[in-house]
Amino acid sequence: GEEVAQTPKHLVRGEGQKAKLYCAPIKGHSYVFWYQQVLKNEFKFLISFQNENVFDETGMPKERFSAKCLPNSPCSLEIQATKLEDSAVYFCASSQSGKTQYFGPGTRLLVL
Amino acid sequence: AQKVTQAQTEISVVEKEDVTLDCVYETRDTTYYLFWYKQPPSGELVFLIRRNSFDEQNEISGRYSWNFQKSTSSFNFTITASQVVDSAVYFCALSINAGGTSYGKLTFGQGTILTVHP
Numbered sequence: 001g002e003e004v005a006q007t008p009k010h011l012v013r014g015e016g017q018k019a020k021l022y023c024a025p026i027k028g029h030s031y032v033f034w035y036q037q038v039l040k041n042e043f044k045f046l047i048s049f050q051n052e053n054v055f056d057e058t059g060m061p062k063e064r065f066s067a068k069c070l071p072n073s074p075c076s077l078e079i080q081a082t083k084l085e086d087s088a089v090y091f092c093a094s095s096q097s098g099k100t101q102y103f104g105p106g107t108r109l110l111v112l
Numbered sequence: 113a114q115k116v117t118q119a120q121t122e123i124s125v126v127e128k129e130d131v132t133l134d135c136v137y138e139t140r141d142t143t144y145y146l147f148w149y150k151q152p153p154s155g156e157l158v159f160l161i162r163r164n165s166f167d168e169q170n171e172i173s174g175r176y177s178w179n180f181q182k183s184t185s186s187f188n189f190t191i192t193a194s195q196v197v198d199s200a201v202y203f204c205a206l207s208i209n210a211g212g213t214s215y216g217k218l219t220f221g222q223g224t225i226l227t228v229h230p
Contacts, residue, residue: 031216033217035218041222043218045218045219093157099207100159100162101216101218106156
Protein backbone atom coordinates (compact mmCIF):
# COMPACT_ATOMS: atom_id res chain seq x y z
CA GLY A 1 0.00 0.00 0.00
CA GLU A 2 0.91 3.65 -0.17
CA GLU A 3 0.59 4.23 3.55
CA VAL A 4 1.78 2.48 6.66
CA ALA A 5 -1.15 0.64 8.20
CA GLN A 6 -1.37 -0.17 11.90
CA THR A 7 -3.95 -2.27 13.68
CA PRO A 8 -5.71 -2.08 15.97
CA LYS A 9 -6.24 1.65 16.50
CA HIS A 10 -6.97 1.16 20.17
CA LEU A 11 -6.20 -1.71 22.53
CA VAL A 12 -7.20 -2.08 26.17
CA ARG A 13 -5.58 -4.72 28.33
CA GLY A 14 -5.61 -5.62 31.98
CA GLU A 15 -2.26 -5.66 33.69
CA GLY A 16 -0.54 -8.95 33.02
CA GLN A 17 -2.39 -9.65 29.78
CA LYS A 18 -0.75 -9.99 26.39
CA ALA A 19 -0.95 -7.31 23.71
CA LYS A 20 -0.17 -7.73 20.03
CA LEU A 21 0.15 -4.87 17.58
CA TYR A 22 0.45 -5.09 13.81
CA CYS A 23 2.09 -2.98 11.13
CA ALA A 24 1.97 -3.22 7.36
CA PRO A 25 4.79 -1.14 5.87
CA ILE A 26 4.58 0.72 2.58
CA LYS A 27 5.07 -1.70 -0.30
CA GLY A 28 8.69 -1.75 -1.39
CA HIS A 29 10.04 -0.38 1.88
CA SER A 30 12.64 -2.66 3.38
CA TYR A 31 13.08 -0.96 6.76
CA VAL A 32 10.57 -1.02 9.60
CA PHE A 33 10.94 0.89 12.87
CA TRP A 34 8.87 0.75 16.06
CA TYR A 35 8.64 3.67 18.48
CA GLN A 36 6.77 4.20 21.72
CA GLN A 37 5.32 7.64 22.45
CA VAL A 38 4.57 8.25 26.11
CA LEU A 39 3.21 11.32 27.89
CA LYS A 40 2.09 12.72 24.56
CA ASN A 41 5.51 13.96 23.50
CA GLU A 42 8.37 11.66 24.39
CA PHE A 43 9.43 9.16 21.74
CA LYS A 44 11.41 6.05 22.51
CA PHE A 45 12.94 3.84 19.82
CA LEU A 46 12.19 0.15 20.32
CA ILE A 47 13.42 -1.93 17.40
CA SER A 48 14.18 -1.82 13.68
CA PHE A 49 14.12 -4.39 10.92
CA GLN A 50 15.73 -4.64 7.53
CA ASN A 51 13.36 -6.93 5.68
CA GLU A 52 12.74 -9.82 8.08
CA ASN A 53 16.01 -9.38 9.95
CA VAL A 54 16.31 -7.55 13.25
CA PHE A 55 18.54 -4.54 12.57
CA ASP A 56 18.69 -2.80 15.93
CA GLU A 57 16.89 -3.97 19.07
CA THR A 58 18.74 -1.87 21.62
CA GLY A 59 15.55 -0.11 22.71
CA MET A 60 13.52 -3.23 23.44
CA PRO A 61 12.89 -4.43 26.99
CA LYS A 62 13.45 -8.01 25.88
CA GLU A 63 12.03 -9.72 28.92
CA ARG A 64 8.49 -8.78 27.88
CA PHE A 65 8.67 -7.33 24.36
CA SER A 66 9.19 -9.22 21.13
CA ALA A 67 8.80 -8.29 17.48
CA LYS A 68 8.82 -9.98 14.09
CA CYS A 69 8.69 -9.05 10.43
CA LEU A 70 8.01 -12.20 8.41
CA PRO A 71 7.73 -12.33 4.62
CA ASN A 72 4.22 -11.75 3.26
CA SER A 73 2.84 -10.92 6.71
CA PRO A 74 2.36 -7.71 8.67
CA CYS A 75 5.10 -6.98 11.16
CA SER A 76 4.10 -7.48 14.79
CA LEU A 77 5.06 -6.16 18.20
CA GLU A 78 4.02 -8.29 21.16
CA ILE A 79 4.06 -7.43 24.82
CA GLN A 80 3.79 -10.34 27.21
CA ALA A 81 2.38 -9.55 30.66
CA THR A 82 1.66 -5.87 30.10
CA LYS A 83 2.40 -3.35 32.83
CA LEU A 84 0.75 -0.02 33.57
CA GLU A 85 3.80 1.82 32.24
CA ASP A 86 3.35 0.17 28.83
CA SER A 87 0.37 2.48 28.25
CA ALA A 88 1.44 4.56 25.28
CA VAL A 89 0.95 5.10 21.58
CA TYR A 90 3.03 2.67 19.53
CA PHE A 91 4.09 3.93 16.13
CA CYS A 92 5.43 1.91 13.29
CA ALA A 93 7.39 3.60 10.50
CA SER A 94 8.73 2.28 7.23
CA SER A 95 11.50 3.49 4.99
CA GLN A 96 12.77 2.55 1.58
CA SER A 97 16.44 3.20 2.30
CA GLY A 98 16.52 3.83 6.04
CA LYS A 99 16.62 7.61 5.54
CA THR A 100 13.14 9.14 5.59
CA GLN A 101 10.64 7.28 7.74
CA TYR A 102 6.92 7.40 7.09
CA PHE A 103 4.77 6.74 10.10
CA GLY A 104 1.56 4.83 10.57
CA PRO A 105 -1.36 6.28 12.55
CA GLY A 106 -0.28 4.49 15.71
CA THR A 107 -1.89 2.04 18.11
CA ARG A 108 -3.02 3.48 21.43
CA LEU A 109 -2.48 0.89 24.16
CA LEU A 110 -4.13 1.37 27.53
CA VAL A 111 -3.16 -0.99 30.33
CA LEU A 112 -5.56 -0.98 33.27
CA ALA B 113 24.91 9.37 21.60
CA GLN B 114 22.64 11.81 19.85
CA LYS B 115 20.51 14.50 21.46
CA VAL B 116 17.87 16.87 20.10
CA THR B 117 16.60 19.80 22.13
CA GLN B 118 13.51 21.83 21.43
CA ALA B 119 13.59 24.42 24.16
CA GLN B 120 10.17 25.89 23.39
CA THR B 121 7.57 23.68 25.02
CA GLU B 122 4.58 25.71 23.88
CA ILE B 123 4.07 28.64 21.53
CA SER B 124 0.85 30.54 21.06
CA VAL B 125 0.32 32.96 18.17
CA VAL B 126 -2.51 34.71 16.43
CA GLU B 127 -3.33 33.80 12.86
CA LYS B 128 -1.13 35.46 10.23
CA GLU B 129 1.77 35.90 12.59
CA ASP B 130 5.12 34.37 11.68
CA VAL B 131 6.50 31.81 14.10
CA THR B 132 9.89 30.11 14.42
CA LEU B 133 10.39 26.78 16.13
CA ASP B 134 13.90 26.16 17.42
CA CYS B 135 15.85 22.92 17.26
CA VAL B 136 19.37 22.30 18.52
CA TYR B 137 21.10 18.97 18.11
CA GLU B 138 24.19 17.15 19.34
CA THR B 139 26.04 14.36 17.61
CA ARG B 140 29.63 13.27 17.19
CA ASP B 141 28.91 11.82 13.79
CA THR B 142 29.80 13.90 10.76
CA THR B 143 27.15 12.38 8.55
CA TYR B 144 23.56 12.66 9.69
CA TYR B 145 20.06 13.66 8.70
CA LEU B 146 17.76 16.17 10.33
CA PHE B 147 13.99 16.01 10.13
CA TRP B 148 10.86 17.87 11.07
CA TYR B 149 7.59 16.05 11.69
CA LYS B 150 4.16 17.47 12.43
CA GLN B 151 1.72 15.75 14.81
CA PRO B 152 -1.75 17.31 14.50
CA PRO B 153 -4.45 16.72 17.15
CA SER B 154 -5.56 13.60 15.26
CA GLY B 155 -2.29 11.99 16.35
CA GLU B 156 -0.54 10.87 13.20
CA LEU B 157 3.04 11.91 12.44
CA VAL B 158 3.46 13.77 9.17
CA PHE B 159 6.88 14.05 7.54
CA LEU B 160 7.76 17.64 6.59
CA ILE B 161 11.44 17.74 5.61
CA ARG B 162 14.74 15.88 5.64
CA ARG B 163 18.10 17.65 5.53
CA ASN B 164 21.50 16.02 4.91
CA SER B 165 24.34 17.22 7.12
CA PHE B 166 26.35 18.15 4.04
CA ASP B 167 23.65 20.39 2.67
CA GLU B 168 23.33 23.66 4.54
CA GLN B 169 21.14 25.32 1.97
CA ASN B 170 18.00 26.75 3.44
CA GLU B 171 14.75 25.47 2.06
CA ILE B 172 11.37 27.03 1.46
CA SER B 173 8.16 25.17 0.77
CA GLY B 174 5.14 27.43 0.57
CA ARG B 175 4.69 29.05 3.97
CA TYR B 176 7.32 26.77 5.53
CA SER B 177 11.03 27.47 5.60
CA TRP B 178 13.96 25.82 7.32
CA ASN B 179 17.27 27.29 8.41
CA PHE B 180 20.11 24.81 8.92
CA GLN B 181 23.28 26.13 10.55
CA LYS B 182 26.00 23.63 11.32
CA SER B 183 28.06 26.24 13.15
CA THR B 184 25.39 26.48 15.85
CA SER B 185 24.04 22.91 15.44
CA SER B 186 20.60 24.30 14.78
CA PHE B 187 17.81 23.42 12.38
CA ASN B 188 15.03 25.96 12.88
CA PHE B 189 11.61 25.92 11.28
CA THR B 190 9.63 29.03 10.39
CA ILE B 191 5.97 29.19 9.47
CA THR B 192 5.05 32.40 7.70
CA ALA B 193 1.52 33.81 8.00
CA SER B 194 0.42 31.05 10.36
CA GLN B 195 -3.02 29.51 10.06
CA VAL B 196 -5.26 27.70 12.52
CA VAL B 197 -4.56 24.43 10.67
CA ASP B 198 -0.90 24.78 11.63
CA SER B 199 -1.85 24.05 15.24
CA ALA B 200 -0.01 20.84 16.11
CA VAL B 201 2.98 19.44 17.95
CA TYR B 202 6.14 19.77 15.89
CA PHE B 203 9.05 17.42 16.37
CA CYS B 204 12.63 17.84 15.28
CA ALA B 205 14.59 14.60 14.89
CA LEU B 206 18.03 13.34 13.94
CA SER B 207 19.40 10.09 12.54
CA ILE B 208 22.99 9.22 11.83
CA ASN B 209 24.03 8.13 8.40
CA ALA B 210 27.06 6.08 9.28
CA GLY B 211 27.08 2.32 8.92
CA GLY B 212 26.14 0.06 11.76
CA THR B 213 22.90 -0.92 13.38
CA SER B 214 22.08 2.61 14.62
CA TYR B 215 21.54 3.64 11.00
CA GLY B 216 18.16 5.20 10.52
CA LYS B 217 17.12 5.25 14.18
CA LEU B 218 15.46 8.58 14.94
CA THR B 219 16.27 10.58 18.04
CA PHE B 220 13.41 13.00 18.67
CA GLY B 221 13.27 16.30 20.46
CA GLN B 222 10.63 16.87 23.11
CA GLY B 223 8.32 18.60 20.68
CA THR B 224 6.88 22.12 20.55
CA ILE B 225 3.13 22.58 20.91
CA LEU B 226 2.05 25.31 18.52
CA THR B 227 -1.38 26.85 18.94
CA VAL B 228 -2.59 29.29 16.33
CA HIS B 229 -5.59 31.34 17.42
CA PRO B 230 -8.06 32.79 14.93
